[in-house]
Amino acid sequence: MAEPFADLLKESAIFVNRDALSPHFMPDHLLFRDKQISSIVKALTPSLKGERGRNLFIYGKTGTGKTSSVKYVIDEVKKLVTVKAKISYVNCRIYNSRYRVLSKIISDHLPNYAKRGYGLVDIYERLMNWVEEDGKVLIVVLDEIDMVKDLDDLIYTLTRANSDIKSGGITIVGVSNKISFKEELDPRSLSTLYETELVFPPYNSNELLAIMQQRVALGLKQNVIEQAALNLAAAISARESGDARFALKILSRAAEISDEKRLNRITTKEVEEASKSAEEEIAYELVSTLPEHQKLVIYAIALLTMQGSRYKKLTEGTETYLFSGEVYDKYAAISNSLSKEPKSSRWYRKYISDLEMQGLINTYESGKGIRGHTKLIKLAYSPEKIKGTVENGLFKESEAEGKAQAQE
Ligand SMILES: Nc1ncnc2c1ncn2[C@@H]1O[C@H](COP(=O)(O)OP(=O)(O)OP(=O)(O)O)[C@@H](O)[C@H]1O
Ligand SMILES: [Mg+2]
Numbered sequence: 026m027a028e029p030f031a032d033l034l035k036e037s038a039i040f041v042n043r044d045a046l047s048p049h050f051m052p053d054h055l056l057f058r059d060k061q062i063s064s065i066v067k068a069l070t071p072s073l074k075g076e077r078g079r080n081l082f083i084y085g086k087t088g089t090g091k092t093s094s095v096k097y098v099i100d101e102v103k104k105l106v107t108v109k110a111k112i113s114y115v116n117c118r119i120y121n122s123r124y125r126v127l128s129k130i131i132s133d134h135l136p137n138y139a140k141r142g143y144g145l146v147d148i149y150e151r152l153m154n155w156v157e158e159d160g161k162v163l164i165v166v167l168d169e170i171d172m173v174k175d176l177d178d179l180i181y182t183l184t185r186a187n188s189d190i191k192s193g194g195i196t197i198v199g200v201s202n203k204i205s206f207k208e209e210l211d212p213r214s215l216s217t218l219y220e221t222e223l224v225f226p227p228y229n230s231n232e233l234l235a236i237m238q239q240r241v242a243l244g245l246k247q248n249v250i251e252q253a254a255l256n257l258a259a260a261i262s263a264r265e266s267g268d269a270r271f272a273l274k275i276l277s278r279a280a281e282i283s284d285e286k287r288l289n290r291i292t293t294k295e296v297e298e299a300s301k302s303a304e305e306e307i308a309y310e311l312v313s314t315l316p317e318h319q320k321l322v323i324y325a326i327a328l329l330t331m332q333g334s335r336y337k338k339l340t341e342g343t344e345t346y347l348f349s350g351e352v353y354d355k356y357a358a359i360s361n362s363l364s365k366e367p368k369s370s371r372w373y374r375k376y377i378s379d380l381e382m383q384g385l386i387n388t389y390e391s392g393k394g395i396r397g398h399t400k401l402i403k404l405a406y407s408p409e410k411i412k413g414t415v416e417n418g419l420f421k422e423s424e425a426e427g428k429a430q431a432q433e
Pocket of ligand 1 (some may be wrong): 047048049050051052054055056057058085086087088089090092166201202209236239269270273346
């Protein structure tokens, strides 16, 4: 081959700007979120005036624009250079303990201090002095707040700060897409966090269509995507979950497929192909960000699915249905083997309904006859892949934990 790169370097017939289709891309204008954005602004207005505002809790399913809206407001706040309000955005998927969150906040505002690696008490005191010295109001945005392992301690610490300091204050904005999270909180944390609540509804297919069109205009060459293909992507995403990230994932993947095949159109065929693989990928992302015990429950389901249910009658054919009870037993055994206390069966039932809400499993009532009424559970994705994802996550986490503890 004379010019091995010639083909690869040929200009794409599909893309103008690939990045514009990425879910990480932040459009200048967020569609359909004016109401939510103004609610966030309203909640933060007292803080901007130097008064401690009410805490805000934002809930909505994945891909409903929570992070984008919050970041949009933060950028606007940061432009108001005169205000005493200081803001920290914390992605709790990364900063997932009280110590890490406080360290992150201090490194945002006192970067020199932060470098020295102090312990929790020192960080807390330094932070409080800093807030107090000229009556600042610190707004702490905790995105994916459900990922914080010692959340009750964190909320307690941040709330207590308000009574410890003589001037200024701290306002908390929590963001989450987990419903059962609310019930796991200590009642005191709950009432602190939920002073005001804001819900982000899922997008319908027209809204998803408009969100995709906004990106198509930025990222693709003119008229390369068929209207029918866009409509299909919107319909699939609306039916799945009303998740804009999913819609964008299908869109960008379909575009990649056309580009790789050197086509000059994106049709419903590429969208169909893309939606299958996007669905799988999202499932693995979801699994890797589940709270620990939900992760263990889905792990138990994956292992049992690979082994086959003890109740052979139900595993005829290709589908494996598991009994809720056997899944619980397996979950408890796995927890014990990792020296973790298994949660009660009441919690377990909540986890199951959460996993179902996220589309990772399906459940059915067994009807009479099979051991009375019981719930049957079926994994919605490949058990091998789910197992691999959990093992990966757990391994990495315990390693990171070791490092963090060495620091604390
Ligand atoms: N209203 C919107 N207009 C334009 N793009 C949007 C809108 N809402 C979401 N998006 C895009 O969809 C993607 C996902 O949105 P975002 O990260 O804000 O969702 P989220 O609610 O925080 O989800 P999760 O709960 O999974 O964190 C981003 O790429 C974002 O740019
Ligand atoms: Mg988010």
